[in-house]
Amino acid sequence: MVAVVVHNLGMYAVIMAGGGGTRLWPLSRARRPKPFLPLLEGGCSLLEAGVSRLAPLIEPADIYIVTDARYADLVRELVPAIPATNILGEPMGRNTAAAVALAAHAIDRPDDVMVVLPADQAVADEAGFRAALASAGERAAAGDMVTLGVEPTEPSTGYGYVIAGGDATLYGGCESYRVERFEEKPDQARARELIASRSAYWNAGIFVWRRSSVLAGLARHSPDISEPIGDWIAAAPRGLEAGWPGTAMAQTYDRLRATSIDYALLEPASLEGQVAVVPVSVGWSDLGSWSALRDQRSEAGEPVIDVEPPARVIDVDGRGVFVHAAGGRTVAVVGLTDVIVVDTPDALLVCSAQAAQDVKKVVDRLKAEGRDDLL
């Protein structure tokens, strides 16, 4: 293990609050997707929790949010501490590569350390999470592109993996490793192999890098995405001020390749030895399904009951039950084990916790039927 001392740079954060969350249907809808839903204790949204989690390390004035322009008002309402000019509205979703390129070009800061992270995640050990970000920042300051790698707790097939190699290096209290490569979501057998190797981590979509590093990396590995955005930003008359997204931005976005920042930058950069990973074990979850959310919020099968008045819930002998009552009605659950009930005014979901991934099948069916009113 080699300890390295680096310069101390300022940090800023870019939270990617796109849409999505179809597996949290029927609460998650196009008009109010996952990051903006009252999913946490006390009706708190993932976006609010994400900002609070960062605040002791990166204050709200240094937090930026990239979101679909149609959610900009919702974001302002949920996190009023974030300056309105820190909200970057995209004219349409073009996946995370475009969103990162937009943030890297448009946020006019000195060559600080930029933390990119998704809005839809939960973290149990928040202090540990911030410590890992700070360490990653130290390594990023030295030039690497750094990702946080979540120590796997099971051979999940739902995440991509980061494969570490070589010796540990210590930056600011946390170990980090060179990334050998990224692997896409594996099948069950491969997932077990990866876990057994003890050098594979879940890719949580959390990246830490200097602004100059990410701009250089994008220019090298995905110029077709970075250049049009850079050109448009250079010509944009009013920067981050109101008026975004205008026609020129929509025209630029419309032609962009929609791909993830993992494909566009991290994977090719890792093959050139420019990516590092800081392993974390902080109770992280992407809350990708109702059962993940239940597990996050429940200890030992205690029922989790969310009620939006005037709805109410009567629970008789429930175990491992999660009820979200937002349909204005009385919901009675009787003798249920490991069942999720999500009640909304126009749609109801009743789902076994084990089958929570299959909520996607319901959404697919509604899509096929053109039921946009329910999506």
Place this chain on the structure above:
Amino acid sequence: MVAVVVHNLGMYAVIMAGGGGTRLWPLSRARRPKPFLPLLEGGCSLLEAGVSRLAPLIEPADIYIVTDARYADLVRELVPAIPATNILGEPMGRNTAAAVALAAHAIDRPDDVMVVLPADQAVADEAGFRAALASAGERAAAGDMVTLGVEPTEPSTGYGYVIAGGDATLYGGCESYRVERFEEKPDQARARELIASRSAYWNAGIFVWRRSSVLAGLARHSPDISEPIGDWIAAAPRGLEAGWPGTAMAQTYDRLRATSIDYALLEPASLEGQVAVVPVSVGWSDLGSWSALRDQRSEAGEPVIDVEPPARVIDVDGRGVFVHAAGGRTVAVVGLTDVIVVDTPDALLVCSAQAAQDVKKVVDRLKAEGRDDLL
């Protein structure tokens, strides 16, 4: 076994369509209780099914319905084949003893054979059921009060039992026995003993007797119920015609003891050797709970899905699932096993099939909270 030939008398039926059915909440409500709900295949109610089931043996002109006066319009609507003057509206519920006494006094027929049966039951073998009623009618014509005893299929603690004694007698093709006594709903151990004795049957609340027998029996065993009703009927100016229930009837009912016909008549009469039982094995159920209804309607775990448009149901991989969607909304059920979902505009029930009896606890809680709007 002794074969007996008896006189052939006319038969008429009295269907007791009171309220109740709290274990079928939230569909069953005070304003539309169990017998009137669209619970069966094709949205048919138990009352309609009961009339159809009798029709080949007892035609609609000879079928009478005793119900709470507030449901009289509902009854007329559901079974228009029944003459309006055959509907006897009670001013309030006073249990089955009062209802039987009312029917026995008020329905002015010669000394025919009267069949009393509840509206809320289902029968798989309808021809077998009618054959048993016809046989019971033969024995009743000879003077006995006869009950149909359902061959138990399990040591149920949810029914009272009829205990038979002595040798079988054959009337019109079915065996019958003298009833030794009735037993109230037993505990589990006693239920197993009863089953093992092979001479105990479920009391299904189906009784067959001559009008003169039941009037004499009531006069002897429960004059406090029979006499006030008889006196009021004798003084009533217009019999079964419109205008029931008037003030005089309400005053009479208000003072009546509320008890079951079993307590008021059958139990004491059985101790005097006046009651007989015709065992039946016809796939009978009182549909006393959502799981009983599911079992009645489902073969081998096939999902049972009732939809009242514009509601709709999407079922992904359900097993033993029963969904009744009457809330106008889209209901998605995903990966459920043995779960019942009943959706209505103002209340939703999600219940494990095993715990279907506990729906009563929800109703009790709503009662305690004075939520009459949901009851």
